[in-house]
Structures are given as structure tokens and as C-alpha cells.
Amino acid sequence: MMIGLEQLTPGSYALATVAFTAVLLFCVAIRRRYFSPISDIPGPFLASFSVLWEVYEVIVGHIEVSVIALHKKHGYFVRISHYEVSVSHPDAIRKILLAPLRKVDWYKIMALPDHFHQTPMSEVDPKRRVERARNVAAGYALSNIIKSEPFLDDSISLLKKQWTRLAQEKTPVEFDKWFNYLAFDIIGEVTFSGSFGFLASGSDIGGSIENTRILTLYVAVMGYFQKIHRMTLGNPWISQLGMTPSQHIFDTVRRAVAAREQNQNARKDMMEQWLMERKLHPERFEERELYGVASATIGAGADTVSATLQAFYYYLLRSPQSLARLHEEIDTASAEGRFSKVVSYAEARELPFLQACTHVSVNPWVIHRSVEFFGADADEFKPERWLEPRAKDMDRYMMQFGAGYNSCPGQHLARMEISKVTATLIRDFDVRQVDPKHNWSFKSHFTAVPYDWPCYVEPRTRSIDS
Ligand code: HEM
Known part of the structure; x- marks a missing residue:
């Protein structure tokens, strides 16, 4: 019919x-x-x-x-x-990550708030990625980062002051908050010559940190649905309305850049290097890319460091032998007068066991937990493995900062922060978990290591200079 x-x-x-x-x-x-x-x-x-x-x-x-x-x-x-x-596979790092292969399209989501704001991270073509990275490399270089070390000291001293106050009040320290405040303030100092004020206020001012978590969720999921992103919140017409999840971080960067322009004491920070590069090569380094890179630096450089510091304490508290060995190393160096008030990066690098402890990884777990590369104890927190002869072989498979052309440009700052913070805090505070039986729990799924395990802290020496 x-x-x-x-x-x-x-x-x-x-x-x-x-x-x-x-x-x-x-x-x-x-x-x-x-x-x-x-x-x-x-x-x-x-x-x-x-x-x-x-x-x-x-x-x-x-x-x-x-x-x-x-x-x-x-x-x-x-x-x-x-x-x-x-x-x-054992060849995965060499043949995939170290090869100039095109990145998956997921990375295109990292052009925030829209595709006009490309960054090295959002660029999927290896050749163009390397060209974009050239614009910003000088800012991330160790020779540049190290100039900000005295300002890291200020942030670490402020953290110590706040922890001492909490110790006196017998209030537990929530590591996920305080290490985030520290990491964000340090990024502010190193990038814009000024902290964001999280440590001083002891709070997430304007919900900025919470907002980066919402942004992380958005990016993590919408990276798989780029077409929908481009038609909706990632559309340049819509993004101009300022409703996108990345708007907050973008506004923070704009405010920080404006404050820096007024700041007579602005230093040779990362922004200074990027502005110089832009002046020299305006044709290849547009202003919006500069804003994109600054936003990416804040987004990529705080949660990662905070998560590493939390993992460092979390595993040490569960491994009393390792903690005792670390205390011994640090107390000996301290008694020999080898430390500044806030332990310097150079001093912290002379502590082999501390460096072995900070060899933690956030990603990619599959390789890092492989029994084949790291032995039967791959799953255990065992810093001493990095002091054994097998360390050299295992090092080839470490990729906590990525590998190849796509590796982390912030690794110098990360190593400096983590070395200084851990050496100083282990020297100056005893830490005890409020409930030692409480294992970490994921408060939110979209932070790297979002533990919820408050700890009591106790100053170890009466003469702590906060
Ligand atoms: C322990 C701390 C850190 C770890 C474990 C870490 C790890 C990584 C990894 C694995 C990547 C590659 C991601 C991918 O290709 O999917 C990456 C990229 C990146 N990281 Fe880090 N990072 C850390 C700290 C930092 C810091 C402190 C900064 C800022 C100064 C930073 C800035 C960046 C940026 C901008 C990218 C994107 C690079 C690009 O593709 O152009 N990171 N990081």
C-alpha cells in the first residue's frame, strides 16, 4: 500500500x-x-x-x-x-611520545575561550606546536625561573606562618586547600610579579580555585565533543559574552596583567619575557595567544604541584620508615648549618633521599605502575628505589612531565617549588593525620589528587622564623 x-x-x-x-x-x-x-x-x-x-x-x-x-x-x-x-609496550615512550606524531584532536579544546586563542598545548601539528612553544620558552627556562626564588621564599614563609597559627589554634590543616593556595600564589609571583593573595587571606578568593575545577571538568569532557563545543560555548560570538567556564581564569589573567602594568616593582618575570618576545615578533606571537599561554600556565601549574605535595605527605605518613629516614637526612643537614631560612633549591637538591621521595608521578599511571619496568614493588611507595642501581634503568620510563616535543614546560618551576617546600616543611613541622585510618577520598573527580584528610601540624623548633 x-x-x-x-x-x-x-x-x-x-x-x-x-x-x-x-x-x-x-x-x-x-x-x-x-x-x-x-x-x-x-x-x-x-x-x-x-x-x-x-x-x-x-x-x-x-x-x-x-x-x-x-x-x-x-x-x-x-x-x-x-x-x-x-x-x-616498553617502546611506547620512544616510538610514540618521542616521535613527532600529530596529537589527538582532544587537545584542540585547550584553545580557550575559543579557537582564536591558540596555544602550544592546543596546537596538534608537531611542527606548528614547536614554533608556538618557541615564543614562550624563555619564560619557563630555569635561568629565568630561578630569579623568582626569593619570592617563592616569601610565599613559603607565609604558609609557615599560617600553619603555625593553625597549630596554636589546634585546627587541622586541610592540605588540598593550603597547597593549592601556595601553588597558585607562587604562579602569580613567577608570572606576574605578585601573588593572588590566597595564602594571606587563607581562602579561595572569588571562588577562583573552585572555578578551575569546573573548567577542568568542562575541558576533560568536551575535548571529546569538539563540534558541540564550537557550536556552543566555544563559538567566538558566544565566548565574547563572557559566559564560558574559562572566563574566570581569563579575567584573572587580565586583572593580573593590568595590576602588573601599574606595578613599579614588576620584575623580570615570565610575563616580561613573553612581552619582550611579542615585541620582537608581533607577527608570530599575537596578544590573544599571550593571554592564552598565561591562562594555561595558571591552569597547568597549580593543581599539579599541589597534588604532588599532597601525595608526598600522604605516602610519607603511611611509610614511617621513609619519614624517619627523611627526617634524619634533613636534621643532619640542618645541624651542619647547610640550610637557609627557607631551604634554597640548590640546598634541597643536595638531599638525595628527599629527591627520591619527590620522584612521584601523577600521570601516566599505566607506564609508571608497570611491574615490567619498575619491578614487583611498582605499586609501593618506596623512595629508596631511586637510590638503588636499578634507578638508571627505571628513569628511562619516567614520564611524569610527559615526553618529547609535548613535555611540560613548567617542570623547572615545579621541581624548584616541590624541592624547597618539602625540605622546608619537613624540617619545620611535624604532621599527624587527624584520623590515621582515613584513606584519601575523592572530594571532586576533577582535581589531580583531591584528598580529604586533614592533619594536625606542630612546629618542630621553637625558633621557627615565619
Ligand atoms: C609536579 C608538577 C607538574 C606535573 C606533574 C606536570 C606535568 C605535565 C604533563 C605530563 C604535561 C603534558 C600534558 C599533555 O601533553 O597532555 C604538562 C604540560 C604543561 N605544563 Fe606541566 N606539570 C607540572 C607543573 C607545571 C607548572 C608549575 C607549570 C607552569 C609553570 C606547568 C605548565 C604546563 C603547561 C603550560 C603545559 C602545556 C604544554 C604544551 O603542550 O605546550 N606545569 N605538564
Whole structure:
């Protein structure tokens, strides 16, 4: 029986559209599942035809645990989406990360608030990525960062002062907050010659830190749905309305740049280096890229350091032997007069056991937890492994700062911050968890290590100069 078009009701049009879409989606799923070049690679069923498995795991917050389990089950290669394969092979670092391969399109989301604001991180083409990175490299160089060391000392002294006050009040210290305040204030000092004032106020002024977590969630998920991002919040017309999740960080950067312009004492900070580069090469380093890079630096340089400091304390408190050994190393150096008031980077680098403890990684877990590369104790907090002869072999597989052309430009600052902060705080404070049996819990899924485990701190010497 034939039906004339005039006989179709709005309801049957809707039904036909739904049916057509369902058939289309089904065909796409079948093609991805059975006729893709990576169809023969094992993995979760959902991952064989969509990104939904990966997005779900990102939202739940423990993708690293799930991917490790998949590698244990299936071997070196696991399909984690219809176009992505996770590799845990010993050659993965050399052949993938150290090779000039194009990055996945997920990184394009890092052009915030819209695609006019490209940065080295959002650039997926290796050659263009290297060119963009050239504009900002001088700012991140150790020779430049080290000039800000006295201002790191100011921030660390302020943290000590606040901790001493909390100790007197017998108020537990929430490490996730205080290390975040410290890391954000240090980024402010190093980038704009001025802290954001988190440590002084002891609070998340204007909800800035909370906002970076919302932004992290947005970026982590929408990276998989770039088309939707570009049509909605990532559309330049809409982004100009200032409603995007990155607006807060962007406004913070604008305010910091404006304050820096008025600041007679602005130093040779990162911004100074970038402004100089822009003056020399305005054709290749646009103003909006400069703002994008500054925002990326704040976004990438605070949570990472804070998470590392939290992990450092968390694991040490669970490993009394390691903590005792670290105290011994630091107390000996202190008794020999080898320390400044705030331990300098050069002094902290002379502490082998401390450096072994800070060899922690936030990513990528799959390689770092591999028994094949790191031995049967790969899962244990065992800093002394870095003092053993096997350290040299294992070092080849460490990629806590990434690897190759895409590695972390902030690693000098991160190493300096972490070395100084840990040496100074271990020397000056005893730390005791309020509830030692309480293991970490993920308060929010979108911070690197969001522990919720308050601790009592107690000054170790009466003569602490805060
Ligand atoms: C312990 C602390 C840190 C760790 C573990 C860390 C780790 C990493 C890793 C693994 C990447 C590569 C990410 C990827 O390709 O997906 C990266 C990129 C980046 N990091 Fe860090 N980082 C740390 C601290 C910092 C600091 C202090 C800064 C700022 C001064 C910073 C700024 C950046 C930037 C701007 C990028 C993007 C680079 C690009 O692609 O152009 N990081 N970081």
C-alpha cells in the first residue's frame, strides 16, 4: 500500500526521523566495531564504537585504574575508544611520545575561550606546536625561573606562618586547600610579579580555585565533543559574552596583567619575557595567544604541584620508615648549618633521599605502575628505589612531565617549588593525620589528587622564623 506524503502527520514525520537516525547510528556503530583498522584490538564493548566508555571513565575519575586492569587482561594494546588505542609496550615512550606524531584532536579544546586563542598545548601539528612553544620558552627556562626564588621564599614563609597559627589554634590543616593556595600564589609571583593573595587571606578568593575545577571538568569532557563545543560555548560570538567556564581564569589573567602594568616593582618575570618576545615578533606571537599561554600556565601549574605535595605527605605518613629516614637526612643537614631560612633549591637538591621521595608521578599511571619496568614493588611507595642501581634503568620510563616535543614546560618551576617546600616543611613541622585510618577520598573527580584528610601540624623548633 502506498501512502501519499499529504497523508503523513507530524507524528509520523517525527517517527520517521527517529527511525532514520537510529538506523544511521546503528550503521556507524557496525562500521566502527567491525570494519575499522583497529577492530581487532581488544577492549570494552562500548569503546569499540564510541568515546562513551572513555568519557564515562573520565567522569567517574579513575580511568587510570580501569586502563591498568584492561592491560593486565589484554596485554600491551587496548582499544579505549573507536579511534584510540592505549599502549603499554616498553617502546611506547620512544616510538610514540618521542616521535613527532600529530596529537589527538582532544587537545584542540585547550584553545580557550575559543579557537582564536591558540596555544602550544592546543596546537596538534608537531611542527606548528614547536614554533608556538618557541615564543614562550624563555619564560619557563630555569635561568629565568630561578630569579623568582626569593619570592617563592616569601610565599613559603607565609604558609609557615599560617600553619603555625593553625597549630596554636589546634585546627587541622586541610592540605588540598593550603597547597593549592601556595601553588597558585607562587604562579602569580613567577608570572606576574605578585601573588593572588590566597595564602594571606587563607581562602579561595572569588571562588577562583573552585572555578578551575569546573573548567577542568568542562575541558576533560568536551575535548571529546569538539563540534558541540564550537557550536556552543566555544563559538567566538558566544565566548565574547563572557559566559564560558574559562572566563574566570581569563579575567584573572587580565586583572593580573593590568595590576602588573601599574606595578613599579614588576620584575623580570615570565610575563616580561613573553612581552619582550611579542615585541620582537608581533607577527608570530599575537596578544590573544599571550593571554592564552598565561591562562594555561595558571591552569597547568597549580593543581599539579599541589597534588604532588599532597601525595608526598600522604605516602610519607603511611611509610614511617621513609619519614624517619627523611627526617634524619634533613636534621643532619640542618645541624651542619647547610640550610637557609627557607631551604634554597640548590640546598634541597643536595638531599638525595628527599629527591627520591619527590620522584612521584601523577600521570601516566599505566607506564609508571608497570611491574615490567619498575619491578614487583611498582605499586609501593618506596623512595629508596631511586637510590638503588636499578634507578638508571627505571628513569628511562619516567614520564611524569610527559615526553618529547609535548613535555611540560613548567617542570623547572615545579621541581624548584616541590624541592624547597618539602625540605622546608619537613624540617619545620611535624604532621599527624587527624584520623590515621582515613584513606584519601575523592572530594571532586576533577582535581589531580583531591584528598580529604586533614592533619594536625606542630612546629618542630621553637625558633621557627615565619
Ligand atoms: C609536579 C608538577 C607538574 C606535573 C606533574 C606536570 C606535568 C605535565 C604533563 C605530563 C604535561 C603534558 C600534558 C599533555 O601533553 O597532555 C604538562 C604540560 C604543561 N605544563 Fe606541566 N606539570 C607540572 C607543573 C607545571 C607548572 C608549575 C607549570 C607552569 C609553570 C606547568 C605548565 C604546563 C603547561 C603550560 C603545559 C602545556 C604544554 C604544551 O603542550 O605546550 N606545569 N605538564
